[in-house]
Amino acid sequence: GxxxxxxxxxxxxxxxxxxxxxxxxxxxxxxxxxxxxxxxxxxxxxxxxxxxxxxxxxxxxxxxxxxxxxxxxxxxxxxxxxxxxxxxxxxxxxxxxxxxxxxxxxxxxxxxAEIPCCPSRPEVAQVYKDGALIVWRPVESNSPVTYFLQYRKEGEEWRALTLDISDCCYSTRSLCEGQVYSFRIACISKAGMGPYSEPSAGVRIGKLSPGHVGSSTAPESADASERGFMADLHVEGGR
Known part of the structure; x- marks a missing residue:
């Protein structure tokens, strides 16, 4: 009680x-x-x-x-x-x-929601024995966006590397040493996917110019673009 x-x-x-x-x-x-x-x-x-x-x-x-x-x-x-x-x-x-x-x-x-604009070409901040660190500048948008990254081995078709990237960088360790790769990206919002970026310059996995230091942020200049990977944000593996 x-x-x-x-x-x-x-x-x-x-x-x-x-x-x-x-x-x-x-x-x-x-x-x-x-x-x-x-x-x-x-x-x-x-x-x-x-x-x-x-x-x-x-x-x-x-x-x-x-x-x-x-x-x-x-x-x-x-x-x-x-x-x-x-x-x-x-x-x-x-x-x-x-x-x-x-x-x-x-x-x-x-x-x-607006279709995102075209991203700037991605760049390679660092090359590893079996991969690379790819970075790019953020896309201006009035809504949350994610990035879709594709790669292409020299002489082959574009393939998806990863979806739903919220940051402006991605590190992969699944590439073949000695092969030349390029990357491109696209930006995705609720309204859909925007156009692809220009592909990065091809880079040979496992080879890095002396003194080139990796970074997890977008580079301040386009100097690294000569070593960049083509990043493609094409959900269906676009061309």
Whole structure:
């Protein structure tokens, strides 16, 4: 019995205290980069239940419809889902939570995902006995991107080396010593894959000019391009 008495106040305290506080967001909206025609969900969370939640786009109130779904959960999550994004849906969104003690708001931007631009040609920062360290400059993009790297042995076709690279460098130890390789890269976003870079100059695995020091960052000049590998970000092994 005493255990139950001790438990009851502990269970009720959060609910009692939540009534005495103005709304506050513990998880804010975050910007979204979307592909037109796809689905997007905006999510935020308040610290406690609120009396009223309203959504706005560019300052105009939003209502649920066949294409836009607005909902809240028992754990104080508030969601706005656009089932099929159109160009008219791009803009600034806000969620405003209200109770008798006040209100709070959070906002984000929905923007269109763009096909990435062409990367600069990759360069070889270091050559190993059985591989190389390939580096390149980052591509400017309005959304997160990854890189796809391909290699080509002299006289052969392009082959995929690796997918989903988030950094601007890649080290491989799976090449044949004494063979000449080149590389090229492409950049991939939600909207798709951009054009290939120019291939790097061919480099012979296992041979490195004296004094050439490897680096894990993009080089400051194009001098190393003469020793670079062709990097290709072609998902299907493009030509």
């Amino acid at each position: 005493s255990l139950k008495k001790r438990g009851l106040p502990t269970f009720k305290l959060p609910n009692l205290s939540s009534k005495d506080k103005a709304p506050a967001f513990v998880e804010e909206l975050t910007d979204q980069t979307v592909v037109v025609g796809h689905l997007v969900t905006l999510t935020c969370r308040t610290a406690q239940p609120v009396t009223d939640v309203e959504w706005y786009k560019d300052g105009v109130p939003l209502q649920s419809s066949e294409r836009v779904l607005i909902s809240s959960t028992l754990k104080n999550y508030h969601l706005l889902t656009i089932l099929v994004v159109s160009a008219q849906d791009l803009g600034i969104y806000a969620c405003v939570a209200t109770n008798p003690l006040g209100s709070a708001s959070t906002c984000c931007i929905i923007k269109k």
